[in-house]
Amino acid sequence: MDAMTDDLPVQGPDAGSEFNRLGAAEWRALFSDLAAGEPRALELLYDLAASRIFGLALWRTGSPEEAGDVVQDLFVRVASQRDRLRRVRDPKAWLLTVTRRLAVDAVRRRKRHAAEPVEDCPFLEAPGGDASRILDAQRASALLARLPDAQREAIYLHHHAGCTFAAIGDIVGVPTFTAASRYRLGIAKLRRLMEGKE
Amino acid sequence: MSRDEKRHDPPFGEFSVPGPPEALRERVMQAAGAALERDPVPDRWRRVWESRAARLAWAVSVAGLLVAHAYITPRETAVRETASFNEEEITELARLPRIEPAALASVTLEPGAPEEEEDSL
Numbered sequence: 001m002d003a004m005t006d007d008l009p010v011q012g013p014d015a016g017s018e019f020n021r022l023g024a025a026e027w028r029a030l031f032s033d034l035a036a037g038e039p040r041a042l043e044l045l046y047d048l049a050a051s052r053i054f055g056l057a058l059w060r061t062g063s064p065e066e067a068g069d070v071v072q073d074l075f076v077r078v079a080s081q082r083d084r085l086r087r088v089r090d091p092k093a094w095l096l097t098v099t100r101r102l103a104v105d106a107v108r109r110r111k112r113h114a115a116e117p118v119e120d121c122p123f124l125e126a127p128g129g130d131a132s133r134i135l136d137a138q139r140a141s142a143l144l145a146r147l148p149d150a151q152r153e154a155i156y157l158h159h160h161a162g163c164t165f166a167a168i169g170d171i172v173g174v175p176t177f178t179a180a181s182r183y184r185l186g187i188a189k190l191r192r193l194m195e196g197k198e
Numbered sequence: 199m200s201r202d203e204k205r206h207d208p209p210f211g212e213f214s215v216p217g218p219p220e221a222l223r224e225r226v227m228q229a230a231g232a233a234l235e236r237d238p239v240p241d242r243w244r245r246v247w248e249s250r251a252a253r254l255a256w257a258v259s260v261a262g263l264l265v266a267h268a269y270i271t272p273r274e275t276a277v278r279e280t281a282s283f284n285e286e287e288i289t290e291l292a293r294l295p296r297i298e299p300a301a302l303a304s305v306t307l308e309p310g311a312p313e314e315e316e317d318s319l
């Protein structure tokens with residue numbers, strides 16, 4: 001076990017902020033441990049990234065069950081294709097890119113079988129048990145559900161995964177300008193929805 | 199990934215994105231742990247590089263090219279000699295025409311005055 005996995009304490013499952021704070025060198029060290037087949041590196045990756053990965057999958061698929069499957073598929077892929085992890089230059093972007101692809105595949109599979117509405121998906125939750133806040137979070141989630149997938153995804157990547165528009169463009173496979181446009185259109189639409197103009 | 203742009207306030211900043219369910223961790227670790235115990239799946243290029251079928255195809259292609267190179271000779275050139283000249287004919291063709299002595303009288307050796315060029319307007 002190298003220094004990377006020894007130094008970093010294992011975090012709780014909602015350690016999303018660590019995901020954004022971890023430097024590129026630390027990510028590469030973690031991927032190096034994964035490439036060496038270290039089981040503890042896999043656990044550390046889960047504690048660091050599962051929250052953000054699950055969130056992205058949830059915002060893209062609109063289904064907690066499918067988001068869970070996406071997280072599982074991602075980790076199985078990381079474990080089974082560990083040889084290539086050493087060559088990954090930006091592990092954080094790689095994780096988000098693969099997660100997004102898996103989520104898009106999950107949505108395609110679902111659409112082939114039956115179209116499930118995402119209106120009831122809990123995209124957001126309220127901290128604490130205040131009933132009125134929980135209701136507000138449900139309302140906010142319902143508004144997010146009315147956004148196109150690509151716009152919702154851009155908002156998530158920008159605000160919750162800490163990505164720049166250039167990074168979003170790389171992850172999603174579109175030019176930076178398109179990524180920024182999707183974000184702006186999404187925010188504008190949310191504003192109109194909140195004002196009851198749509 | 200963060201410093202080159204102005205940060206915007208997140209919409210619904212007071213709420214958070216739900217985390218994965220508790221039970222997911224064990225499920226994921228079990229599946230990933232099993233995958234970790236297996237041999238890693240080689241990537242696409244390594245699969246091609248190590249593929250017996252690809253190597254066989256490569257060897258057959260090279261052998262085919264060698265056979266083609268050795269046995270398939272190019273056809274004779276399309277341009278053929280339709281008739282062969284003999285030396286006498288060539289000499290005859292190359293001989294300058296003779297000038298008849300009678301014709302020489304009409305040839306003046308003095309240079310004639312150059313013709314005046316008409317001025318053009």
